[in-house]
Amino acid sequence: xxxxxxxxxxxxxxxxxxxxxxxxxxxxxxxxxxxxxxxxxxxxxxxxxxxxxxxxxxxxxxxxxxxxxxxxxxxxxxxxxxxxxxxxxxxxxxxxxxxxxxxxxxxxxxxxxxxxxxxxxxxxxxxxxxxxxxxxxxxxxxxxxxxxxxxxxxxxxxxxxxxxxxxxxxxxxxxxxxxxxxxxxxxxxxxxxxxxxxxxxxxxxxxxxxxxxxxxxxxxxxxxxxxxxxxxxxxxxxxxxxxxxxxxxxxxxxxxxxxxxxxxxxxxxxxxxxxxxxxxxxxxxxxxxxxxxxxxxxxxxxxxxxxxxxxxxxxxxxxxxxxxxxxxxxxxxxxxxxxxxxxxxxxxxxxxxxxxxxxxxxxxxxxxxxxxxxxxxxxxxxxxxxxxxxxxxxxxxxxxxxxxxxxxxxxxxxxxxxxxxxxxxxxxxxxxxxxxxxxxxxxxxxxxxxxxxxxxxxxxxxxxxxxxxxxxxxxxxxxx
Numbered sequence: 500x501x502x503x504x505x506x507x508x509x510x511x512x513x514x515x516x517x518x519x520x521x522x523x524x525x526x527x528x529x530x531x532x533x534x535x536x537x538x539x540x541x542x543x544x545x546x547x548x549x550x551x552x553x554x555x556x557x558x559x560x561x562x563x564x565x566x567x568x569x570x571x572x573x574x575x576x577x578x579x580x581x582x583x584x585x586x587x588x589x590x591x592x593x594x595x596x597x598x599x600x601x602x603x604x605x606x607x608x609x610x611x612x613x614x615x616x617x618x619x620x621x622x623x624x625x626x627x628x629x630x631x632x633x634x635x636x637x638x639x640x641x642x643x644x645x646x647x648x649x650x651x652x653x654x655x656x657x658x659x660x661x662x663x664x665x666x667x668x669x670x671x672x673x674x675x676x677x678x679x680x681x682x683x684x685x686x687x688x689x690x691x692x693x694x695x696x697x698x699x700x701x702x703x704x705x706x707x708x709x710x711x712x713x714x715x716x717x718x719x720x721x722x723x724x725x726x727x728x729x730x731x732x733x734x735x736x737x738x739x740x741x742x743x744x745x746x747x748x749x750x751x752x753x754x755x756x757x758x759x760x761x762x763x764x765x766x767x768x769x770x771x772x773x774x775x776x777x778x779x780x781x782x783x784x785x786x787x788x789x790x791x792x793x794x795x796x797x798x799x800x801x802x803x804x805x806x807x808x809x810x811x812x813x814x815x816x817x818x819x820x821x822x823x824x825x826x827x828x829x830x831x832x833x834x835x836x837x838x839x840x841x842x843x844x845x846x847x848x849x850x851x852x853x854x855x856x857x858x859x860x861x862x863x864x865x866x867x868x869x870x871x872x873x874x875x876x877x878x879x880x881x882x883x884x885x886x887x888x889x890x891x892x893x894x895x896x897x898x899x900x901x902x903x904x905x906x907x908x909x910x911x912x913x914x915x916x917x918x919x920x921x922x923x924x925x926x927x928x929x930x931x932x933x934x935x936x937x938x939x940x941x942x943x944x945x946x947x948x949x950x951x952x953x954x955x956x957x958x959x960x961x962x963x964x965x966x967x968x969x970x971x972x973x974x975x976x977x978x979x
Contacts, residue, residue: 500582500586500589500590500593500653501590501593501594502730502731502733502734503649503653503654503730503731503734503738504579504590504653504654504655505654505655505726505727505730506521506539506594507519507521507730508723508726508727508730509523509525509527509536510522510523510525510536510537510538510539511523511525512524512600512602513525519597519598520540520597520598520600521538521539521540521546521594521597521600522538522540522542522545522546522600522601522602523535523536523537523538523539523602523604524536524538524602524604527573529573531609531667532607532608532609533607533608533609534571534573534607534609535604535605535606535607535608536604537604538600538602538603538604539594540594540597540598540599540600541594541595541596541597541598541599542599542600542601542602543599544601545600545601545602545603546599546600547594547595548595548599550565550591552588552591555587555591556584556587556591558570558576559576559579559580559582559587560576560579560580560582560587561576561580561623561627562574562576562577562623562627569623571607571609572667572668575655575658576627577627577658577669578651578652578653578654578655578657578658579652579653579655580627580628580630581631581632581648581651581652581653582652582653583631586653632647632648632651632652635647640744642737642740642741642744643741643744643745643748645737645738645741646740646741646742646743646744646745646746647745649738649741649742649745650742650745650746651745654742656675656690656742656746657669657674657675659680659687659723660675660676660677660678660687660688660689660690661673661674661675661676661677661678662676662677662678662679663678672752673752673754674691674749674750674752675689675690675691675696675746675749675752676689676691676693676696676752676754677689677690677696677754677756678754680722680723685722686756688756689752689754689755689756690746691746691749691750691751691752691754692746692747692748692749692751693751693752693753693754694753695753695754695755695756696751696752696754697746698751699715700714700715700747701715702740702743702744702747703740703743704743705739705742705743705746705747706736706739706740706742706743708720708728709728709731709732709734709739709742709743710728710731710732710736710739711728711732712724712725712728712732713918719918782912783802783803783912783954783955783958785912786802786903786905786908786909786912787802787900787901787902787903788902788903788904788905790899790900792904793899793900793902793904794831794899796828796904797827797828798825798826798827798828798904799825799826799828799838799902799903799904800823800824800825800826800902800903800904800905800906800909801820801821801822801823801824801826801901801902802822802901802902802903802909802954802958803822803901803954803958804819804820804821804822804953804954804957805819805820805897805898805901805902806818806819806897807819807820807863807869807895807896807897808895808896809868809869809872809895809896810896811832811835811837811896813896816866817865817866817868817869817895818863818864818865818866818869818895819863819864820840820862820863820895820897821861821862821863821864821957821961822909822954822957822958822960822961823906823909823957823958823961823962823965824840824854824862824863825840825841825906826838826839826840826897826902827839827841829894831899834898834899834900835896835897835898835899836896836897836898836899837894837895837896838894838895838896838897839892839893839894840852840862840863840892840893840894840895841890841891841892842854842855842862842863842890842891842892843855843856843888843889843890843891844873844875844888844889844891845886845887845888845889846886846887846888846889849865849870849873850864850865850866850870851863851864851865852864852865852873852891852893854965855935855970856879856881856888856890857881857883857884857886857888858935858936858964858969858970859935859936859939860935860961860964860965860970863893865893869893869895872893872894873891873892873893874891874892874893875889875890875891876889876890876891876892877889877890878890909958909962910962910965910966912958913958913959913961913962913963914962916951916955916958916959917930917959917962917963920949920950920951920959921942921945921949930962930963930966930967931966931967931968931971932968933963933967933968934967934968934969935964935965935967935968935969935970936964937967938960938963938964938967939960939964942956942959942960942963943960
């Protein structure tokens, strides 16, 4: 209940990095003024250490604070009132077991007339019913019922994901439809199953988002929601699935998020502005190893396509090594290195070197002169296709730049690129949903719709192929 209720998100001691220290201190800027989150640790004087269970339940269900009176609805007791007595008892016992934290928090700084707590009593009379969740039809599943309890009660999702009227209450017809954040600096999204909300999300998309903070089109949770995800990720899979099941059943409300394009409900295809102009410079430079690391490493990985020559003093390009290709460093001469590339060639395709037998994971393209230098080590006939494959090795010279010593970093970057680019339009499939060779045509057909340059495209393709259904390299950085 402590995790599901996001207690630490608001009440954790500022700057401590420990969600069991509930000394408060966080400030919330709103249209009504500034709210300062109080100390709710077990400290007997500065926190709630002297509270009795009855007082805790009254605060959670009725919004009445011992010694202070009416609580402002920035504290979501309008949702917490739905919690069961047993859950409130357990939550109180857990919070009282945590370390006491000394320190008082200043009073809220609210504008008149909101600074008058007596007025909150009228608000409570108008908007707090004190009732449990109403009974529902007998055919509702236990999963749905659990989800309703978590979403409507302890999870208090409606409190942030709904607009407020002039009285600071949530209009019933607009519940979960999103609205400006309390600070007025952003927009909290619509989470109803409308097209303008999360209508295209499946139950499993929502459950996965509550676990890792990544939506089905690759957008990541940010702002306060990032902290919420840190809590929902600690819930059981069944609880996340229950919340998702319930959210898909709430009434759909048409309420486009601020800045989002209007829904297209016509038969006409409407193209959004291309992303190329806004894409900015390539981020691959951040992946490059320093000259010192390159100078000491025995094995490196190509980041951007790297031209090579057959001789140290060569000036004419004899071919290229492509993104994610592993090279073994044999010697160094000034700013150049002699490296060895190991791979496979297919009979009749001598100008290409692939990473694996039977898989078209392209590592290098060769000139006729480079083809003549290839060393064939062994041969094998593919039992499925009858094709002849040759294990090969090639030694070439490349510049000591454009390389990385950390394959895991390249894979992480490619994973981020995949989520940011491909997921802009598509529900995000897993890389292992396709075979390695299928990814060539699948990604190639979509390249023109992205802002990826050739180097980024090649690196992304390698990542997808190495993590495909029939290759399945570990994302921790292993490389065949």
